[in-house]
Amino acid sequence: MNLQGLPPAFQTQMQAQLGADYSDFETALDQPAPVSIRVNPRKNIFPTVDLLPIPWCSEGFYLPERPSFTLDPLFQAGAYYVQEASSMLLNEALKQTVKLNRPLRVLDLCAAPGGKSTLLASALSPDSLLICNEVIRSRVSVLRENMDKWGYPNVVISNHDPEDMRSLEGFFDVVVVDAPCSGEGLFRKDPDAMNEWSEANVQLCSARQKRILGAAAPLLDEGGILIYSTCTYNDSENTENVRFLTEHGFRNRSLELPADWNIVEKKTGETVGYQCYPHRVKGEGFFISVFQKTAFTAAVKLDARTFRSIRALRPRETASAMKWLQNPSEFSFWEKPNGDVMALPKSLEKTFLFLDSALHNKGFGLEMGQFKGQDFIPSHALALSTAVSSNLPAVALSKEDALRFFKKENLVFDEPLKGWLLAQYNGLNLGWLKGVGNRVNNYLPKDWRIRMDIKEYV
Known part of the structure; x- marks a missing residue:
């Protein structure tokens, strides 16, 4: 990184914040x-034996170098x-403040591209709603793609401004606000963030974050947990914003973090947040603070008795669709107006019925595919789902x-191969192939196609 490019006002800010440690920060x-990954516990085949674990996330590991992930x-x-x-510290915050072994209603309010969402999906019980x-x-679209890859059927993808979610007031047990920020903690990884930084932008981000927190607060049930995080260092976006929560019906929850993790406690009055610095941890800049709601918010009651646009799949087609899932008795089967078949976890069916009325821009359930005459065309999401049957033909x-x-x-x-086949690599599903006569057709969606040259990698 070209340190000459650090904005002078940012340097002044960090010198005041770090004092004698500033030179270590610059170094x-x-x-x-560092390069790090988090493995999917339901697709647990990535070789991690020789990898250095991340202390605050049992599924996180450092890689010795950056491969071509694509x-x-x-x-x-x-x-x-x-x-x-550093952002995997969310895992430890959840473990210490949330009872994860029971069904929960959880909202990742600012979710794309999906890092925190995939972590939440892994941490929650299968009967929880995310x-x-x-x-x-x-x-x-990138959020949906990453959640499809992760493969958990208890997930809803929505596209709403936080202020448009008032119909979900008092609904959630946990709300995660990984707020859009000035990105100071990513300067090393993303020079564009450094070029876009200014004191005015910091204040703009801080005001936007307060607006998001103001909209998020009513969404929690009494006793619910709100986790606020940024990838930045300044007090305007961090400690000053979390103080806002203590003034609006929340109390701060402290975490017990081992001293050898080298994560810094940042206290302001009665609130404490936790700051990762790149000269203290093997990671980037990250701030996190946890709050519990003490105020009461009456939950909105919607008396929806039927879904607005989906209908129950006919019995004959249901019997056919069930064959594609490992535990079909755990799901009910539905059809959209465009013919798409979806499977809903039965444990969440009433909740999905409520959400169908409460949210307009959303997608829920496991997308399974479409019936075309006597044939069923399975979806790519089905191939990647952890709910897909392990007894289907594969190659x-x-x-x-x-x-x-x-x-x-x-x-x-x-x-020669016949019919639908799961393409697999090291026992993990990649997508669908179909044997037709003397050829095998590739059903990878066009939008998922790799455009890089692969000659040097094969």
Whole structure:
């Protein structure tokens, strides 16, 4: 990183904040950023034996160098997520403040691209509900893709401004606000963040964060947990904003973090937050603080008795759809007006009925595919789902053929293959193939196709 490019006002801010440690901070910014991943516990095949674990997240690991993740079939199949190590501190915050072994209603309010959402999905019980909300419409597709890769059926993707979610007041047990920020903690990884930084932008971000927190606060039930985080250092976006919560019906929850983690406590009055600095931890800049709601908010009651646009699948088609899932008795089956078939976890069906009326821009349930005459065309999301049947026909691919699959090339096999087949790599599902006569068609969605040259990797 070119330290000459650090904005002078930012340098002054950090010198005041760090004192004698500032030179160590600058030295850290001049070093390569650590590379870290978090494995998917329900697709647990990534080799981690020789990897250095991340202390505050049992599923997080450091890699010795940065590979080409795009050209790793295990990444494309959702075996792991590439996530900055400091931000995985959310995992420890959840463990210490939330009873995770019971069904919960959880909202990730600023979810794209999906790092915190995939972490939440892994931490929650299967009967919990996770709503992953993204305000910016153009970012919803990458959020959906990453959640499809992760493969958990108890997830809702929504696209709403926090202030448009008043119909969910008092509904949630946990709300995570990983707020859009000035990105000071990412200067080493993202020079564009450094170029866009200004004192005026910091104040703009701080005001926006207060607005988001103001909209998030009523969404929690009494006793619910709100977790606030940023990837920045300044007090305007961190300690001053969390003080806002203590003035609006919340009390701060402290965490017990081992001293050898080198995470700094930042206290303001009766509140405490936790700051990661790149010269103290093997990670980037990150701030997190946890609050419990003490005020009461009456939950909105919606008397919805039927879904607005989906209808129950006909019995004959239901029997056919059930064959694609490992535990079909745990799901009910529905059809959208466009013919898409979806499976809803029965334990969450009444909750989905409520959400169908409460949210307008959302997608929920496991997308399974469509019936075309007598044939069922399975969806890519079904192939990647942890709910898909393990008894379906499959074909094991080499890494070379797996990459060709993700290039959306048609593969050639020594023996003819018939019907729908799960393409697999190291036992993990990649997507669908279909044997037709003398050829095998590749059903990878066009939007998922790898456009990189793969010759040097095969």
